[in-house]
Amino acid sequence: MRIGEIAALVGVTSRAVRHYHHMGLLPEPERRANGYRVYSVRDAVLLARIRRLSELGLSLDEVRDVLADDAGRELAEVLGELDADLARQEEEIRGRRRRLAELMTEPLPPEGPVSPTLARLLRAAPDTDSAMAAKDRELLVLLDTAGGGEEFYEALHPLLEDPGVLSLYARLDELAEAAADDPRVGPLADALTAVVPEALLDAIPEGDGPPVPEGVGAAIFRDFSPAQAEVGRLVMEALGRMRKRRTTKTDGKKPE
Amino acid sequence: MRIGEIAALVGVTSRAVRHYHHMGLLPEPERRANGYRVYSVRDAVLLARIRRLSELGLSLDEVRDVLADDAGRELAEVLGELDADLARQEEEIRGRRRRLAELMTEPLPPEGPVSPTLARLLRAAPDTDSAMAAKDRELLVLLDTAGGGEEFYEALHPLLEDPGVLSLYARLDELAEAAADDPRVGPLADALTAVVPEALLDAIPEGDGPPVPEGVGAAIFRDFSPAQAEVGRLVMEALGRMRKRRTTKTDGKKPE
DNA sequence: CTTGACCTTGCCGCAACGTCAGGGTTTCTA
DNA sequence: TAGAAACCCTGACGTTGCGGCAAGGTCAAG
Incomplete structure (x- = not known):
């Protein structure tokens, strides 16, 4: 597979794949003689995990950490604090919307x-x-x-x-x-x-x-x-x- | 007032005040002989409005626009789409939390x-x-x-x-x-x-x-x-x- | 032979500041 | 009276997760 293919397969952009290489999330694969990267199924599986994790809201650093210790131990922990973080954000957004609603009912x-x-x-x-x-x-x-x-x-x-x-x-x-x-x-x-x-x-x-x-x-x-x-x-x-x-x-x- | 004082009064950092100058939200005030900025009450009032608006979630560009047309006309409009945006974000966060909850109940x-x-x-x-x-x-x-x-x-x-x-x-x-x-x-x-x-x-x-x-x-x-x-x-x-x-x-x- | 669709590296841009670095000023304190 | 603390100044880089562009090289089809 070339980079565009693996990207389309997993549902990200080529640019994102290169970015993950740069960030050390995804190892640089072999190259063909013309310099093109060649990807294997194993790469695609890894890329898919990266996408799933980052879609959940983990930062790329966190994704790297989770992938590093391949036991699910750290994952559970990270997911826990991620949920707490999301809860906080949700509460904050609700607060802002409350204030907005107040502002819009009364003439300001x-x-x-x-x-x-x-x-x-x-x-x-x-x-x-x-x-x-x-x-x-x-x-x-x-x-x-x-x-x-x-x-x-x-x-x-x-x-x-x-x-x-x-x-x-x-x-x-x-x-x-x-x-x-x-x-x-x-x-x-x-x-x-x-x-x-x-x-x-x-x-x-x-x-x-x-x-x-x-x-x-x-x-x-x-x-x-x-x-x-x-x-x-x-x-x-x-x-x-x-x-x-x-x-x-x-x-x-x-x-x- | 010097910059640190106006910042503390309104509840932002000095850096933020300088940033607002740079972005054209807050006009650069007079300087004293030593180069220090000197702020008036009028500046503080304006800075306070900036803080309130940006705290609601408006981008600095939007804040500038709202401040520009001093009628409340544009403000209502901006607040409307801001609320819609926040609603979208809230829904998205809830979706992520749902997925997270599913992940954490079952052994993954x-x-x-x-x-x-x-x-x-x-x-x-x-x-x-x-x-x-x-x-x-x-x-x-x-x-x-x-x-x-x-x-x-x-x-x-x-x-x-x-x-x-x-x-x-x-x-x-x-x-x-x-x-x-x-x-x-x-x-x-x-x-x-x-x-x-x-x-x-x-x-x-x-x-x-x-x-x-x-x-x-x-x-x-x-x-x-x-x-x-x-x-x-x-x-x-x-x-x-x-x-x-x-x-x-x-x-x-x-x-x- | 020429498109057109790929691929390569590399660098700028974003949003709203935080955080130095490298200075100068004022003021309090020993 | 000197030194330290607490201010102020400008300028520039770092953050996050890529998008977009430049300036090319490669490859299949028409």
Whole structure:
């Protein structure tokens, strides 16, 4: 047999046969004077085993190992972990399809696909063209992608649905060109601090170190005007104090 | 933010971020004087969308396309065919796992994993150390791999389980060194022809052309001694005559 | 004599990065 | 103040299982 014949017989391509030679799965057979490979029935049988094994999903390396120890000992073992691997893949695909199905039933927000929980939150939020609100949404999406926040979306619902919050956004927007010492900064920071729900306190602090790796915070603040940044700083400070008071009061929850 | 920070924030590696730059998914940001990339929140938001989309299983090319037309129009379409693709993959994995399960319940023949039908046939065959029988088994495995024969394994069951067939194999083995004109050749060919079941007639002929691509037949016959090859030739000839008689009798079954 | 169907070797391409190699920068620590 | 740790940079190769192409040589038929 020549290579095309053995390939057709077993149901693979000539190219694959040569590849198996190259990988050491199938020994190089004799050559005819013109250089053509000549295959025997024994080669075909071996090639057939290679095809069957690789069709089951074994990698060529695994196929080589299985063929090497001709007892069925290793085969059973490999097949076992192969099945486990396939089970894992199947589960993963199902997970992806679940997420896909969720995405396709609900209209997805313009920010792109996000977790269904956040999608509901964003849909519930009132429509606005506030620049600050847009940034907030972006940060929420970021947090969502980072896998962070799921747990306090609940706490945010009353906030985002509250039309009163829109006026706070408006006041922030008004500071888009203001300096850090603008007189409106202080009162706005107080007003914002007042509406931040308890749940956020858990999210922000996280000990002594910066909650976000420094550069991230800097990047966020760089999008703000000096006045807006100052408001942010003040709110963060106030939240830090609130947290400290709370932890000293309730104390040793997780002494670790 | 530097690259490591944005990567950690969004949950990918720095290498992936650079890769997305290279692929044109994420625009190259400004550099600091030392050459470091500096990222903004906007970059992080975009990177987050990339991660989400690619996690759903979109290829980077698809991600780029989806990001390009910022309406959700194309996205829905892509998600649709993605789901179809995943469904296909899931079905394929299930098929492989089914085959695996079959293999692992029954003890598998030393020839390696074969179709369950053939596995049953091989297990039913009596134990023997006849060289000819071994070759027969090999050819059956080959046929099985080629997807050929499933249909007449049934017909072979009575043959392979018949201990009387062992004596035929023995007589073939005795011709391992014999010449083509050995007197035992003729009678043995007749005996063999007599036991070949009807069902095989459908498998062998298949029209005028050689049933197997010439070189394959040659390879099979090269494993035989001259006497054995002669027996094979005679049996094939007889089968051909039988087939022709049958087709002229029942005739126009499939005039096409 | 010319197709056309084979065969040969060898090398690039793919998808989404991981992983060096071989440098420079910044920052913490002794 | 020096050295080490932890970053950053570019560039290039490795992964998997072949497909496809280039640039030939071989062989049977028309």
